[in-house]
Amino acid sequence: MVRMTTTGTPLVKRGLADMLKGGVIMDVVTPEQARIAEDAGAVAVMALERVPADIRSQGGVARMSDPDLIEAIIKTVSIPVMAKARIGHFVEAQVLQELKVDYIDESEVLSPADYVNHIDKHGFTVPFVCGATNLGEALRRITEGAAMIRSKGEAGTGDVSEATKHIRTIRKQIAELQALYRAEPETLYVAAKELQAPYELVREVAERGELPVVLFVAGGVATPADAAMMMQLGADGVFVGSGIFKSGDPAARAAAIVKATAQFNDAAAITAASRGLGEAMVGINVADVPAPHRLAERGW
Amino acid sequence: MSRPARGKVWEPSSLGGLPDSGPRVGVVALQGGVREHAELLIGLGARPVYLRTPDDLVGPDGLRVDALVLPGGESSTIDRLLRIFELGEPLKAAICAGLPTLGTCAGLVLLARDVLDPAPGQGSLGILDVSVRRNAFGPQVDSAEELLETTLGPTRVAFIRAPRIETVGADVDVLARRGDAMVAVRQGPVLGTSFHPELTGEPTFHRWLLNQIT
8 A cells, every 4th residue: 555644734733733732831951850841741841951031031142952952851751842943043943853853932032043034934844833922923923834823921021911911912813803804804805914914814814713723822821820811811721931940849830730721710620739839930020121121022 | 700711622612513412422621632523523413522520521320421532632641630630530430331432642542551651650541452652653743644544444644743553452453554553443442543533634433433322
Protein backbone atom coordinates (compact mmCIF):
# COMPACT_ATOMS: atom_id res chain seq x y z
CA MET A 1 0.00 0.00 0.00
CA VAL A 2 1.24 3.48 -0.81
CA ARG A 3 1.39 5.64 2.28
CA MET A 4 0.25 9.15 1.58
CA THR A 5 1.68 11.17 4.40
CA THR A 6 1.83 14.94 4.66
CA THR A 7 3.69 16.76 7.43
CA GLY A 8 3.46 20.43 8.32
CA THR A 9 -0.09 21.04 7.06
CA PRO A 10 -2.25 23.68 8.76
CA LEU A 11 -4.38 20.85 10.19
CA VAL A 12 -1.36 19.14 11.70
CA LYS A 13 0.05 22.41 13.04
CA ARG A 14 -3.27 23.54 14.53
CA GLY A 15 -3.97 19.99 15.68
CA LEU A 16 -1.20 19.98 18.27
CA ALA A 17 -2.60 23.20 19.74
CA ASP A 18 -6.02 21.52 19.85
CA MET A 19 -4.49 18.80 22.04
CA LEU A 20 -3.18 21.43 24.49
CA LYS A 21 -6.64 22.89 25.17
CA GLY A 22 -7.72 23.10 28.77
CA GLY A 23 -4.08 22.92 29.79
CA VAL A 24 -1.29 25.00 31.29
CA ILE A 25 1.98 25.75 29.46
CA MET A 26 4.78 26.69 31.85
CA ASP A 27 7.98 28.72 31.38
CA VAL A 28 11.06 26.81 32.57
CA VAL A 29 14.73 27.76 32.56
CA THR A 30 16.36 24.46 33.59
CA PRO A 31 15.72 20.74 33.04
CA GLU A 32 14.91 20.48 36.76
CA GLN A 33 12.15 23.07 36.42
CA ALA A 34 10.88 21.27 33.33
CA ARG A 35 10.58 18.07 35.38
CA ILE A 36 8.65 19.91 38.11
CA ALA A 37 6.30 21.34 35.47
CA GLU A 38 5.68 17.92 33.92
CA ASP A 39 5.08 16.35 37.34
CA ALA A 40 2.58 19.10 38.12
CA GLY A 41 0.54 18.28 35.00
CA ALA A 42 1.71 20.92 32.51
CA VAL A 43 0.64 20.13 28.93
CA ALA A 44 3.84 21.68 27.56
CA VAL A 45 6.85 23.70 28.69
CA MET A 46 8.41 26.83 27.23
CA ALA A 47 12.20 26.48 27.34
CA LEU A 48 13.87 29.81 28.19
CA GLU A 49 17.14 31.17 29.55
CA ARG A 50 15.39 33.80 31.65
CA VAL A 51 11.76 34.12 32.66
CA PRO A 52 10.13 37.40 31.60
CA ALA A 53 10.39 38.88 35.14
CA ASP A 54 14.19 38.53 34.95
CA ILE A 55 14.38 39.81 31.37
CA ARG A 56 12.44 42.82 32.62
CA SER A 57 14.64 43.46 35.68
CA GLN A 58 18.00 42.68 34.06
CA GLY A 59 17.37 44.48 30.78
CA GLY A 60 19.63 44.11 27.74
CA VAL A 61 18.84 42.35 24.48
CA ALA A 62 16.85 39.15 25.00
CA ARG A 63 17.44 36.46 22.36
CA MET A 64 16.65 32.84 21.54
CA SER A 65 17.92 30.45 24.25
CA ASP A 66 21.09 28.38 24.03
CA PRO A 67 20.49 25.25 21.89
CA ASP A 68 22.16 23.11 24.58
CA LEU A 69 19.64 24.28 27.16
CA ILE A 70 16.71 23.64 24.83
CA GLU A 71 18.03 20.20 23.95
CA ALA A 72 18.57 19.31 27.62
CA ILE A 73 14.97 20.24 28.36
CA ILE A 74 13.68 18.24 25.36
CA LYS A 75 15.60 15.21 26.69
CA THR A 76 14.20 15.63 30.20
CA VAL A 77 10.47 15.71 29.55
CA SER A 78 7.99 13.75 27.42
CA ILE A 79 5.48 16.59 27.00
CA PRO A 80 5.83 19.06 24.08
CA VAL A 81 8.64 21.63 24.34
CA MET A 82 8.19 25.13 22.97
CA ALA A 83 10.89 27.78 22.56
CA LYS A 84 10.91 31.47 21.73
CA ALA A 85 12.31 33.23 18.67
CA ARG A 86 12.55 37.00 18.37
CA ILE A 87 9.83 38.72 16.33
CA GLY A 88 10.94 38.61 12.69
CA HIS A 89 14.05 36.50 13.37
CA PHE A 90 13.48 33.74 10.85
CA VAL A 91 16.94 32.26 11.34
CA GLU A 92 16.37 31.75 15.07
CA ALA A 93 13.22 29.95 13.94
CA GLN A 94 15.25 27.81 11.52
CA VAL A 95 17.55 26.85 14.41
CA LEU A 96 14.62 25.99 16.67
CA GLN A 97 13.10 23.81 13.94
CA GLU A 98 16.47 22.11 13.51
CA LEU A 99 16.45 21.39 17.27
CA LYS A 100 13.02 19.79 16.76
CA VAL A 101 11.14 21.87 19.28
CA ASP A 102 7.42 21.11 19.06
CA TYR A 103 6.22 24.74 18.82
CA ILE A 104 7.94 28.10 18.24
CA ASP A 105 6.69 31.18 20.08
CA GLU A 106 7.47 34.28 18.00
CA SER A 107 7.52 36.38 21.11
CA GLU A 108 7.44 40.01 22.14
CA VAL A 109 9.12 38.95 25.39
CA LEU A 110 12.39 38.80 23.45
CA SER A 111 13.86 41.87 21.73
CA PRO A 112 12.40 42.23 18.22
CA ALA A 113 14.77 41.49 15.33
CA ASP A 114 12.59 43.19 12.70
CA TYR A 115 10.41 46.20 13.45
CA VAL A 116 8.45 45.79 10.19
CA ASN A 117 8.02 42.11 9.34
CA HIS A 118 7.07 39.11 11.39
CA ILE A 119 8.37 35.68 10.37
CA ASP A 120 6.74 34.11 7.30
CA LYS A 121 5.58 31.04 9.16
CA HIS A 122 4.11 29.11 6.22
CA GLY A 123 7.53 27.93 5.12
CA PHE A 124 8.17 26.00 8.33
CA THR A 125 7.11 22.46 9.24
CA VAL A 126 7.13 23.32 12.95
CA PRO A 127 4.05 25.27 14.08
CA PHE A 128 4.13 28.79 15.56
CA VAL A 129 2.23 30.51 18.34
CA CYS A 130 2.12 34.32 18.27
CA GLY A 131 0.93 37.00 20.68
CA ALA A 132 -1.91 39.42 20.00
CA THR A 133 -3.56 42.27 21.88
CA ASN A 134 -6.57 42.57 19.57
CA LEU A 135 -8.40 40.77 16.77
CA GLY A 136 -6.65 42.51 13.88
CA GLU A 137 -3.24 41.57 15.26
CA ALA A 138 -4.38 37.96 15.77
CA LEU A 139 -5.67 37.74 12.19
CA ARG A 140 -2.46 39.20 10.75
CA ARG A 141 -0.45 36.56 12.60
CA ILE A 142 -2.77 33.79 11.35
CA THR A 143 -2.37 35.14 7.82
CA GLU A 144 1.40 34.81 8.24
CA GLY A 145 0.90 31.18 9.24
CA ALA A 146 0.51 31.18 13.04
CA ALA A 147 -1.26 27.96 14.13
CA MET A 148 -2.11 29.18 17.63
CA ILE A 149 -2.68 32.61 19.18
CA ARG A 150 -2.03 33.72 22.73
CA SER A 151 -3.20 37.04 24.02
CA LYS A 152 -0.11 38.94 25.17
CA GLY A 153 -0.91 40.34 28.59
CA GLU A 154 2.10 42.06 30.13
CA ALA A 155 4.70 39.35 30.67
CA GLY A 156 6.82 39.23 33.82
CA THR A 157 4.60 41.45 35.93
CA GLY A 158 2.33 39.04 37.80
CA ASP A 159 -0.39 41.61 37.06
CA VAL A 160 -3.21 39.93 35.17
CA SER A 161 -5.01 43.14 34.14
CA GLU A 162 -3.47 43.37 30.66
CA ALA A 163 -4.24 39.70 29.98
CA THR A 164 -7.83 40.44 30.95
CA LYS A 165 -7.91 43.44 28.64
CA HIS A 166 -6.54 41.51 25.67
CA ILE A 167 -8.78 38.44 25.92
CA ARG A 168 -11.82 40.64 26.50
CA THR A 169 -10.88 42.82 23.52
CA ILE A 170 -10.43 39.86 21.17
CA ARG A 171 -13.67 38.19 22.29
CA LYS A 172 -15.62 41.45 22.04
CA GLN A 173 -14.30 42.23 18.57
CA ILE A 174 -15.24 38.74 17.39
CA ALA A 175 -18.76 39.12 18.81
CA GLU A 176 -19.13 42.52 17.10
CA LEU A 177 -17.92 41.10 13.81
CA GLN A 178 -20.38 38.23 14.07
CA ALA A 179 -23.28 40.61 14.77
CA LEU A 180 -22.21 42.86 11.92
CA TYR A 181 -22.06 39.94 9.52
CA ARG A 182 -25.59 38.86 10.45
CA ALA A 183 -27.07 42.34 10.19
CA GLU A 184 -25.11 43.97 7.37
CA PRO A 185 -22.84 41.47 5.62
CA GLU A 186 -21.88 44.01 2.97
CA THR A 187 -20.08 46.09 5.60
CA LEU A 188 -17.58 43.31 6.25
CA TYR A 189 -15.26 44.62 3.52
CA VAL A 190 -14.70 47.81 5.47
CA ALA A 191 -14.40 45.82 8.70
CA ALA A 192 -11.57 43.85 7.06
CA LYS A 193 -9.90 47.10 6.03
CA GLU A 194 -10.14 48.44 9.57
CA LEU A 195 -8.81 45.20 11.04
CA GLN A 196 -5.96 45.28 8.46
CA ALA A 197 -6.61 41.62 7.76
CA PRO A 198 -7.67 39.67 4.64
CA TYR A 199 -11.39 39.68 3.88
CA GLU A 200 -11.65 35.86 3.55
CA LEU A 201 -10.23 35.33 7.03
CA VAL A 202 -12.40 38.09 8.51
CA ARG A 203 -15.48 36.47 6.99
CA GLU A 204 -14.47 33.06 8.36
CA VAL A 205 -14.24 34.52 11.86
CA ALA A 206 -17.55 36.37 11.41
CA GLU A 207 -19.28 33.15 10.32
CA ARG A 208 -17.82 30.92 13.03
CA GLY A 209 -17.83 33.46 15.85
CA GLU A 210 -14.34 32.37 16.83
CA LEU A 211 -10.77 32.28 15.61
CA PRO A 212 -9.86 29.38 13.30
CA VAL A 213 -7.03 28.51 15.71
CA VAL A 214 -6.73 27.87 19.44
CA LEU A 215 -6.61 30.97 21.65
CA PHE A 216 -4.60 30.82 24.89
CA VAL A 217 -3.98 33.62 27.37
CA ALA A 218 -0.54 34.71 28.58
CA GLY A 219 1.10 37.49 30.55
CA GLY A 220 0.65 38.06 34.27
CA VAL A 221 -1.16 34.88 35.33
CA ALA A 222 0.12 34.11 38.85
CA THR A 223 -2.62 32.29 40.81
CA PRO A 224 -5.16 29.48 40.31
CA ALA A 225 -7.92 32.10 40.37
CA ASP A 226 -6.14 34.12 37.64
CA ALA A 227 -6.00 31.02 35.43
CA ALA A 228 -9.66 30.11 36.05
CA MET A 229 -10.70 33.71 35.32
CA MET A 230 -8.95 33.61 31.95
CA MET A 231 -10.74 30.35 31.15
CA GLN A 232 -14.11 31.81 32.18
CA LEU A 233 -13.38 34.75 29.89
CA GLY A 234 -13.14 32.31 26.99
CA ALA A 235 -9.52 31.19 26.79
CA ASP A 236 -8.73 27.69 25.56
CA GLY A 237 -5.82 27.42 28.02
CA VAL A 238 -3.14 29.46 29.78
CA PHE A 239 0.56 30.17 29.64
CA VAL A 240 2.17 30.81 33.01
CA GLY A 241 5.58 32.44 32.84
CA SER A 242 7.26 33.95 35.85
CA GLY A 243 4.24 33.22 38.08
CA ILE A 244 5.33 29.69 38.99
CA PHE A 245 9.08 29.69 39.46
CA LYS A 246 9.13 33.19 40.99
CA SER A 247 6.74 32.01 43.73
CA GLY A 248 7.45 30.48 47.14
CA ASP A 249 6.49 26.87 46.32
CA PRO A 250 6.66 26.32 42.55
CA ALA A 251 5.63 22.62 42.56
CA ALA A 252 2.51 23.24 44.64
CA ARG A 253 1.56 26.38 42.71
CA ALA A 254 2.06 24.67 39.35
CA ALA A 255 -0.18 21.75 40.34
CA ALA A 256 -2.80 24.12 41.75
CA ILE A 257 -2.95 26.20 38.56
CA VAL A 258 -3.37 22.99 36.51
CA LYS A 259 -6.30 21.93 38.74
CA ALA A 260 -8.00 25.32 38.61
CA THR A 261 -7.63 25.46 34.82
CA ALA A 262 -9.23 22.03 34.37
CA GLN A 263 -12.17 22.80 36.72
CA PHE A 264 -12.32 26.51 35.94
CA ASN A 265 -16.09 26.73 36.37
CA ASP A 266 -16.19 25.07 39.79
CA ALA A 267 -15.67 27.63 42.57
CA ALA A 268 -15.21 24.90 45.20
CA ALA A 269 -12.45 23.27 43.17
CA ILE A 270 -10.72 26.63 42.56
CA THR A 271 -10.98 27.42 46.29
CA ALA A 272 -9.43 24.08 47.21
CA ALA A 273 -6.65 24.63 44.69
CA SER A 274 -5.93 28.10 46.08
CA ARG A 275 -5.15 26.95 49.64
CA GLY A 276 -1.68 26.65 51.16
CA LEU A 277 0.42 27.74 48.21
CA GLY A 278 2.77 30.10 50.05
CA GLU A 279 3.91 33.35 48.54
CA ALA A 280 2.78 34.31 45.04
CA MET A 281 5.31 36.20 42.93
CA VAL A 282 5.60 39.75 44.22
CA GLY A 283 5.01 41.30 40.83
CA ILE A 284 4.72 44.85 39.62
CA ASN A 285 1.63 46.77 38.65
CA VAL A 286 1.44 47.36 34.92
CA ALA A 287 0.46 50.98 35.61
CA ASP A 288 3.91 51.47 37.19
CA VAL A 289 5.74 50.18 34.11
CA PRO A 290 6.73 53.10 31.88
CA ALA A 291 5.42 52.78 28.32
CA PRO A 292 8.80 52.07 26.63
CA HIS A 293 9.16 48.98 28.82
CA ARG A 294 5.78 47.47 28.03
CA LEU A 295 6.36 44.29 26.06
CA ALA A 296 2.79 44.01 24.74
CA GLU A 297 3.41 47.01 22.50
CA ARG A 298 5.98 45.03 20.52
CA GLY A 299 4.48 43.46 17.39
CA TRP A 300 2.43 45.11 14.68
CA MET B 1 -22.67 30.54 42.16
CA SER B 2 -20.54 29.72 39.18
CA ARG B 3 -21.41 31.28 35.87
CA PRO B 4 -22.10 29.20 32.77
CA ALA B 5 -19.06 28.21 30.78
CA ARG B 6 -18.32 30.64 28.01
CA GLY B 7 -15.18 28.99 26.74
CA LYS B 8 -15.85 27.92 23.20
CA VAL B 9 -14.63 24.41 23.88
CA TRP B 10 -16.36 23.67 27.02
CA GLU B 11 -20.04 22.79 26.67
CA PRO B 12 -21.70 20.72 23.93
CA SER B 13 -24.66 23.14 23.92
CA SER B 14 -22.34 25.88 22.63
CA LEU B 15 -21.65 23.83 19.50
CA GLY B 16 -25.16 24.13 18.05
CA GLY B 17 -27.22 21.38 16.45
CA LEU B 18 -27.28 19.23 19.60
CA PRO B 19 -29.92 16.50 18.98
CA ASP B 20 -32.87 16.12 21.38
CA SER B 21 -32.62 12.35 21.30
CA GLY B 22 -30.03 9.77 20.32
CA PRO B 23 -27.42 7.93 22.35
CA ARG B 24 -25.61 9.82 25.07
CA VAL B 25 -21.85 9.61 24.68
CA GLY B 26 -19.63 10.70 27.55
CA VAL B 27 -16.51 12.57 26.45
CA VAL B 28 -13.87 12.89 29.17
CA ALA B 29 -13.40 16.66 29.29
CA LEU B 30 -10.53 17.36 31.67
CA GLN B 31 -8.05 18.46 28.98
CA GLY B 32 -7.37 18.08 25.28
CA GLY B 33 -9.25 17.85 21.99
CA VAL B 34 -12.71 17.39 23.50
CA ARG B 35 -14.79 19.56 21.24
CA GLU B 36 -13.72 17.86 17.99
CA HIS B 37 -15.16 14.56 19.27
CA ALA B 38 -18.36 16.28 20.35
CA GLU B 39 -18.82 17.81 16.88
CA LEU B 40 -18.29 14.47 15.16
CA LEU B 41 -20.76 12.77 17.51
CA ILE B 42 -23.40 15.46 16.92
CA GLY B 43 -22.91 14.96 13.18
CA LEU B 44 -23.73 11.27 13.68
CA GLY B 45 -26.90 12.03 15.65
CA ALA B 46 -25.49 11.33 19.13
CA ARG B 47 -25.57 13.60 22.18
CA PRO B 48 -22.14 14.29 23.67
CA VAL B 49 -21.96 14.73 27.44
CA TYR B 50 -18.81 16.21 28.96
CA LEU B 51 -17.42 14.26 31.91
CA ARG B 52 -15.36 16.05 34.57
CA THR B 53 -16.51 14.49 37.84
CA PRO B 54 -17.75 11.01 38.92
CA ASP B 55 -21.27 12.50 39.17
CA ASP B 56 -21.20 13.33 35.47
CA LEU B 57 -20.69 9.62 34.72
CA VAL B 58 -22.79 7.84 37.35
CA GLY B 59 -26.13 9.06 38.74
CA PRO B 60 -28.51 7.57 41.31
CA ASP B 61 -30.01 5.38 38.57
CA GLY B 62 -26.68 4.13 37.28
CA LEU B 63 -24.65 5.18 34.27
CA ARG B 64 -25.66 8.43 32.64
CA VAL B 65 -24.09 7.56 29.27
CA ASP B 66 -24.40 4.82 26.62
CA ALA B 67 -20.82 5.01 25.35
CA LEU B 68 -17.55 6.74 26.12
CA VAL B 69 -14.80 8.68 24.36
CA LEU B 70 -11.34 9.28 25.82
CA PRO B 71 -9.99 12.16 23.72
CA GLY B 72 -6.50 13.16 22.69
CA GLY B 73 -4.50 15.58 24.76
CA GLU B 74 -1.46 15.14 26.98
CA SER B 75 -1.76 11.64 28.44
CA SER B 76 0.39 12.50 31.47
CA THR B 77 -1.82 15.52 32.26
CA ILE B 78 -5.13 13.69 31.77
CA ASP B 79 -3.91 10.71 33.82
CA ARG B 80 -3.03 13.06 36.67
CA LEU B 81 -6.36 14.89 36.48
CA LEU B 82 -8.33 11.61 36.36
CA ARG B 83 -6.79 10.71 39.70
CA ILE B 84 -7.11 14.16 41.27
CA PHE B 85 -10.79 14.42 40.37
CA GLU B 86 -11.42 10.71 41.16
CA LEU B 87 -12.87 10.00 37.76
CA GLY B 88 -10.41 7.24 36.77
CA GLU B 89 -11.79 4.42 38.92
CA PRO B 90 -15.47 4.98 38.00
CA LEU B 91 -14.45 5.10 34.32
CA LYS B 92 -12.53 1.87 34.64
CA ALA B 93 -15.44 0.16 36.37
CA ALA B 94 -17.88 1.31 33.70
CA ILE B 95 -15.67 0.20 30.80
CA CYS B 96 -14.93 -3.17 32.42
CA ALA B 97 -18.70 -3.65 32.81
CA GLY B 98 -19.05 -3.37 29.03
CA LEU B 99 -19.50 0.34 28.22
CA PRO B 100 -18.47 0.79 24.54
CA THR B 101 -15.39 3.02 24.48
CA LEU B 102 -13.23 4.81 21.93
CA GLY B 103 -9.82 6.21 22.91
CA THR B 104 -7.75 8.32 20.51
CA CYS B 105 -4.04 9.10 20.95
CA ALA B 106 -3.77 10.03 24.66
CA GLY B 107 -7.04 8.13 25.08
CA LEU B 108 -5.34 4.98 23.76
CA VAL B 109 -2.44 5.50 26.19
CA LEU B 110 -4.91 5.82 29.08
CA LEU B 111 -6.70 2.60 28.04
CA ALA B 112 -3.49 0.57 27.70
CA ARG B 113 -2.41 -2.11 30.18
CA ASP B 114 1.23 -0.97 29.94
CA VAL B 115 2.84 2.36 29.08
CA LEU B 116 6.44 1.53 28.20
CA ASP B 117 7.83 5.05 28.62
CA PRO B 118 5.59 6.82 31.13
CA ALA B 119 6.24 10.29 32.46
CA PRO B 120 7.36 9.97 36.12
CA GLY B 121 4.38 8.72 38.13
CA GLN B 122 2.17 8.27 35.06
CA GLY B 123 -0.27 5.37 35.19
CA SER B 124 -3.09 4.11 33.00
CA LEU B 125 -6.52 2.55 33.39
CA GLY B 126 -5.25 -0.85 32.23
CA ILE B 127 -8.22 -1.91 30.12
CA LEU B 128 -6.88 -2.79 26.65
CA ASP B 129 -4.45 -5.71 26.72
CA VAL B 130 -1.72 -3.81 24.86
CA SER B 131 1.54 -2.06 25.59
CA VAL B 132 2.13 1.37 24.06
CA ARG B 133 5.06 3.72 23.55
CA ARG B 134 4.33 7.45 23.66
CA ASN B 135 5.53 9.94 21.01
CA ALA B 136 6.85 6.96 19.07
CA PHE B 137 6.84 8.56 15.61
CA GLY B 138 8.96 11.58 16.54
CA PRO B 139 8.41 15.19 17.57
CA GLN B 140 5.83 17.59 16.11
CA VAL B 141 7.76 18.14 12.84
CA ASP B 142 7.02 14.47 12.07
CA SER B 143 3.29 14.78 12.82
CA ALA B 144 1.28 14.12 9.66
CA GLU B 145 -2.06 13.73 7.93
CA GLU B 146 -2.48 10.38 6.27
CA LEU B 147 -4.80 8.16 4.25
CA LEU B 148 -4.79 4.99 6.29
CA GLU B 149 -6.13 1.56 5.37
CA THR B 150 -7.98 -0.09 8.25
CA THR B 151 -10.08 -3.21 8.56
CA LEU B 152 -13.03 -0.81 8.86
CA GLY B 153 -12.15 0.69 5.45
CA PRO B 154 -9.91 3.52 4.21
CA THR B 155 -9.75 6.49 6.58
CA ARG B 156 -8.22 9.96 6.61
CA VAL B 157 -6.59 10.65 9.96
CA ALA B 158 -3.90 12.75 11.68
CA PHE B 159 -0.96 11.49 13.72
CA ILE B 160 0.09 14.17 16.24
CA ARG B 161 3.13 13.17 18.33
CA ALA B 162 1.43 9.81 18.20
CA PRO B 163 1.96 6.69 20.32
CA ARG B 164 2.43 3.24 18.78
CA ILE B 165 1.17 -0.10 19.99
CA GLU B 166 4.13 -2.40 20.68
CA THR B 167 2.49 -5.63 21.85
CA VAL B 168 -1.05 -6.97 21.95
CA GLY B 169 -2.72 -9.79 23.91
CA ALA B 170 -4.54 -12.76 22.37
CA ASP B 171 -7.98 -11.14 22.60
CA VAL B 172 -6.95 -7.99 20.74
CA ASP B 173 -7.67 -7.44 17.03
CA VAL B 174 -5.33 -5.18 15.07
CA LEU B 175 -7.36 -2.82 12.86
CA ALA B 176 -4.57 -0.79 11.26
CA ARG B 177 -0.83 -0.59 10.85
CA ARG B 178 1.44 2.27 9.87
CA GLY B 179 4.53 0.70 8.35
CA ASP B 180 5.39 -2.04 10.83
CA ALA B 181 3.68 -0.30 13.76
CA MET B 182 0.23 -1.23 15.04
CA VAL B 183 -1.88 1.93 15.30
CA ALA B 184 -5.48 0.80 15.89
CA VAL B 185 -6.78 -2.08 17.98
CA ARG B 186 -10.04 -3.45 19.29
CA GLN B 187 -10.82 -5.67 22.25
CA GLY B 188 -14.52 -6.38 22.66
CA PRO B 189 -16.41 -3.06 22.68
CA VAL B 190 -13.25 -1.02 23.29
CA LEU B 191 -11.32 0.55 20.41
CA GLY B 192 -8.07 2.49 20.65
CA THR B 193 -6.24 4.47 17.95
CA SER B 194 -2.80 6.08 17.87
CA PHE B 195 -4.19 8.77 15.58
CA HIS B 196 -6.88 11.43 15.60
CA PRO B 197 -9.92 10.70 13.41
CA GLU B 198 -11.65 13.66 15.11
CA LEU B 199 -9.21 16.26 13.71
CA THR B 200 -9.96 15.29 10.12
CA GLY B 201 -13.67 14.69 10.77
CA GLU B 202 -13.27 10.99 9.87
CA PRO B 203 -16.50 9.35 11.15
CA THR B 204 -15.61 5.63 10.78
CA PHE B 205 -14.51 4.98 14.35
CA HIS B 206 -17.27 6.99 16.02
CA ARG B 207 -19.83 5.19 13.85
CA TRP B 208 -18.32 1.91 15.03
CA LEU B 209 -18.64 3.12 18.63
CA LEU B 210 -22.31 4.01 18.22
CA ASN B 211 -22.94 0.60 16.61
CA GLN B 212 -21.64 -1.12 19.76
CA ILE B 213 -24.42 0.35 21.90
CA THR B 214 -26.96 -2.35 22.70
